[in-house]
Amino acid sequence: MAKKKFVVGCFDDEEVLFPAVSKVRTAGYKIHDVYTPFAVHGLDHALGLRETSLHTAGFIYGVTGTTTALSCISWIFTKDWPLNIGGKPHFALPAWIPITFELTVLFAAVGMVLTFCYISQLAPFVKKHHFHARSTDDLFVMVIECTDKTNAEDLQAFLASNGAVETDIQIAEEGWWLGRYDKDEMRFENKQIVAA
Amino acid sequence: MHLKYESQLREPLVYGDKNYHQVTEDIVRPIEAKPTKLWYVGFYIAVCLLLFGVYAIYRDVTYGIGQWNLNKTVGWGWDITNFVWWVGIGHAGTLISAILLLFRQGWRTGVNRAAEAMTIFAVMCAGQFPIWHMGRVWMAFFVFPYPNSRGPLWVNFNSPLLWDVFAIGTYFTVSLLFWYSGLLPDFATVRDRAFTKLRKRLYGIAAFGWTGSTKHWQRHESLSLVLAGLSTPLVLSVHTIVSFDFATSVIPGWHTTIFPPYFVAGAIFSGFAMVQSLMLMIRKIFSMEDYITVGHIEAMNKVIVLTGSIVGVAYLTELFMGWYSQNKYEGYTFWYSRANLFSPYGWSYWGMMACNVLSPQIFWFRKMRRNLFVTFFMSIIVNIGMWFERFVIIVTSLYRDYLPSSWSVYYSPTIWEVGFYAGTFGLFFTCFFLFAKYFPVIAIAEIKYVLKTTGEGYKDKMGHLEHVPVEVFTHSGHGHTTVENDAASHG
Numbered sequence: 001m002a003k004k005k006f007v008v009g010c011f012d013d014e015e016v017l018f019p020a021v022s023k024v025r026t027a028g029y030k031i032h033d034v035y036t037p038f039a040v041h042g043l044d045h046a047l048g049l050r051e052t053s054l055h056t057a058g059f060i061y062g063v064t065g066t067t068t069a070l071s072c073i074s075w076i077f078t079k080d081w082p083l084n085i086g087g088k089p090h091f092a093l094p095a096w097i098p099i100t101f102e103l104t105v106l107f108a109a110v111g112m113v114l115t116f117c118y119i120s121q122l123a124p125f126v127k128k129h130h131f132h133a134r135s136t137d138d139l140f141v142m143v144i145e146c147t148d149k150t151n152a153e154d155l156q157a158f159l160a161s162n163g164a165v166e167t168d169i170q171i172a173e174e175g176w177w178l179g180r181y182d183k184d185e186m187r188f189e190n191k192q193i194v195a196a
Numbered sequence: 197m198h199l200k201y202e203s204q205l206r207e208p209l210v211y212g213d214k215n216y217h218q219v220t221e222d223i224v225r226p227i228e229a230k231p232t233k234l235w236y237v238g239f240y241i242a243v244c245l246l247l248f249g250v251y252a253i254y255r256d257v258t259y260g261i262g263q264w265n266l267n268k269t270v271g272w273g274w275d276i277t278n279f280v281w282w283v284g285i286g287h288a289g290t291l292i293s294a295i296l297l298l299f300r301q302g303w304r305t306g307v308n309r310a311a312e313a314m315t316i317f318a319v320m321c322a323g324q325f326p327i328w329h330m331g332r333v334w335m336a337f338f339v340f341p342y343p344n345s346r347g348p349l350w351v352n353f354n355s356p357l358l359w360d361v362f363a364i365g366t367y368f369t370v371s372l373l374f375w376y377s378g379l380l381p382d383f384a385t386v387r388d389r390a391f392t393k394l395r396k397r398l399y400g401i402a403a404f405g406w407t408g409s410t411k412h413w414q415r416h417e418s419l420s421l422v423l424a425g426l427s428t429p430l431v432l433s434v435h436t437i438v439s440f441d442f443a444t445s446v447i448p449g450w451h452t453t454i455f456p457p458y459f460v461a462g463a464i465f466s467g468f469a470m471v472q473s474l475m476l477m478i479r480k481i482f483s484m485e486d487y488i489t490v491g492h493i494e495a496m497n498k499v500i501v502l503t504g505s506i507v508g509v510a511y512l513t514e515l516f517m518g519w520y521s522q523n524k525y526e527g528y529t530f531w532y533s534r535a536n537l538f539s540p541y542g543w544s545y546w547g548m549m550a551c552n553v554l555s556p557q558i559f560w561f562r563k564m565r566r567n568l569f570v571t572f573f574m575s576i577i578v579n580i581g582m583w584f585e586r587f588v589i590i591v592t593s594l595y596r597d598y599l600p601s602s603w604s605v606y607y608s609p610t611i612w613e614v615g616f617y618a619g620t621f622g623l624f625f626t627c628f629f630l631f632a633k634y635f636p637v638i639a640i641a642e643i644k645y646v647l648k649t650t651g652e653g654y655k656d657k658m659g660h661l662e663h664v665p666v667e668v669f670t671h672s673g674h675g676h677t678t679v680e681n682d683a684a685s686h687g
Contacts, residue, residue, distance in 0.1 A: 033410060033411070035409055036408050036413060037216060037220075037644055038381070038641040038642070038644040039414075039645060043410050043413075044414040047410055049411055049414060052411075052414050052415045054415050055422050062426075077353060081348070081349065083352070085352065088354070095354040096353055098356075098359040098363065098437050098440070099358070101433055102430075102433065103366070105370060105426045106369060106370065109366075109369070109373055112419055113373045116416070116419050119415070120411070120412045122405055123405070124402070126404060127400070130407060135408050136381065136384045136385040136406075137216065137217055137388065137389060138216035138217040181397055182396040
């Protein structure tokens with residue numbers, strides 16, 4: 001995980017942010033990410049991100065739950081130990097619907113949340129570089145990755161002309177590591193860090 | 197910016213001329229400030245109750261549940277009454293967080309966080325009753341279907357009591373996940389403005405390293421929507437299954453097909469009453485009047501009068517069927533054991549009727565719906581009434597069974613049954629006080645999301661949009677152009 005150079009532009013209004021995003025993208029810069037204090041609808045499209053497939057994963061987990069419940073219960077009550085309950089049929093599908101439903105929901109919900117945390121690299125003790133502390137408060141922080149050809153100062157001026165209230169240049173790690181927020185960056189694998 | 201434009205006719209959901217930072221300040225301030233004296237007093241009382249409950253449970257385990265006054269026919273008494281009562285209370289939280297999300301009710305943002313917390317704590321309290329009622333609680337794990345050395349002998353998948361295990365377990369898990377995933381961004385907000393090392397560290401752990409990345413927000417939105425979609429049928433199923441505990445038996449008074457919808461309506465009814473009590477307290481103690489507005493209170497009172505009336509219709513339907521079925525056992529239960537004021541438990545039935553059906557009708561008047569004292573008083577009354585309802589259903593159906601020789605014993609609880617119930621209040625309020633002190637009690641990110649459409653300061657500036665043709669909104673693309681600019685050019 002190498003360190004990279006980023007140009008950071010902070011916006012204080014989403015109405016200014018949207019035109020700025022499209023201008024920056026038209027100008028050919030690669031937007032690393034935009035950090036926002038709340039879900040700004042349409043920003044994912046503006047950034048050209050594809051739709052998430054999380055709900056599809058949820059569907060698959062749900063189907064897994066349904067099949068798990070039905071197959072387990074029917075195996076138990078018809079093959080493993082066919083218990084005689086008041087002379088009623090061993091294969092009592094209507095009576096299994098509640099548990100089947102509950103397991104469908106349980107599998108879907110738990111699976112989706114775990115998948116969400118996994119693909120977004122969210123877990124306790126995980127630390128990431130934060131480009132601006134106010135990005136969880138009231139600033140919309142646009143982060144642009146620099147290449148060899150990027151003139152960072154020009155880019156800063158470009159962002160400012162598009163309404164950024166604050167700009168700066170940061171050299172940062174883009175991944176995550178195990179760390180605490182009350183300490184300075186305590187990198188998990190210190191050796192591999194190479195300044196870009 | 198948001199394409200959602202809200203009519204001027206609607207009341208603002210956030211009062212005052214706020215910006216995003218002000219929202220953060222208002223909601224996080226109670227976490228960063230020292231708790232008030234009132235908080236300490238409340239917390240102390242809650243912990244005392246909890247300790248008494250722990251002692252009551254300790255005695256239950258040591259001496260067995262024989263120390264309760266359950267008898268030959270009344271095998272379920274206060275314990276299961278309290279179980280159903282607490283589960284029911286939990287339902288309002290999910291209704292607010294999930295069903296109102298699907299219905300796009302903007303006002304849920306002010307109250308959903310605390311209501312969901314209430315759900316989780318209420319389900320925790322509810323779970324205590326069946327667990328300790330088992331008596332030999334060290335064998336509680338027998339309710340799980342796992343390959344064992346006793347055959348394997350499996351649980352009975354056809355039994356509503358086992359359905360309950362799955363329903364309550366799933367409900368608790370899903371509510372917790374839903375609640376916590378919503379808390380992540382807000383914990384990050386608290387973390388990033390924390391000025392003590394300990395707070396930074398703890399909220400850093402709790403926030404899971406949330407950064408607010410657009411991709412993460414996109415997934416987060418998808419996750420919330422699907423979890424809401426899953427929770428909606430889930431919450432209806434949970435109380436339906438609880439009602440099956442009764443409805444699938446052949447006890448007069450329980451064996452009724454009306455039970456599932458009647459229980460769900462009752463659950464939402466009592467849950468909203470509890471939400472009202474808690475919200476009015478939070479609003480007052482933490483000065484959240486700008487976020488939990490009178491409009492919020494009124495909206496919830498409308499739900500209370502609706503669900504209360506549904507419950508009333510259910511009571512009357514049951515009475516009617518008790519006569520119409522011409523089944524003498526049904527008739528005896530409904531018309532003697534319950535509706536006759538002078539029967540041994542007649543007082544509980546009429547207490548229920550007065551609290552649940554008659555008194556909420558005052559909420560047909562707007563003035564009453566918007567009166568905070570009336571609301572608070574009514575929220576307590578409704579919860580008492582809903583407790584009576586469960587007591588009526590359980591005890592009046594059981595105390596006179598088919599064998600008149602076992603009719604003589606009048607069931608009333610011992611101090612340990614009452615203590616156990618008081619203990620769950622202690623558990624509930626201990627959790628709730630800790631939540632109110634250490635967690636953002638209002639969903640910060642969600643308030644920010646609706647701020648520019650429903651905030652008082654922003655709404656006033658959108659008056660000109662009222663006269664703009666609808667086409668401007670429908671043809672403005674995917675939401676990337678500014679509606680207000682378009683509107684200005686059209687107008």
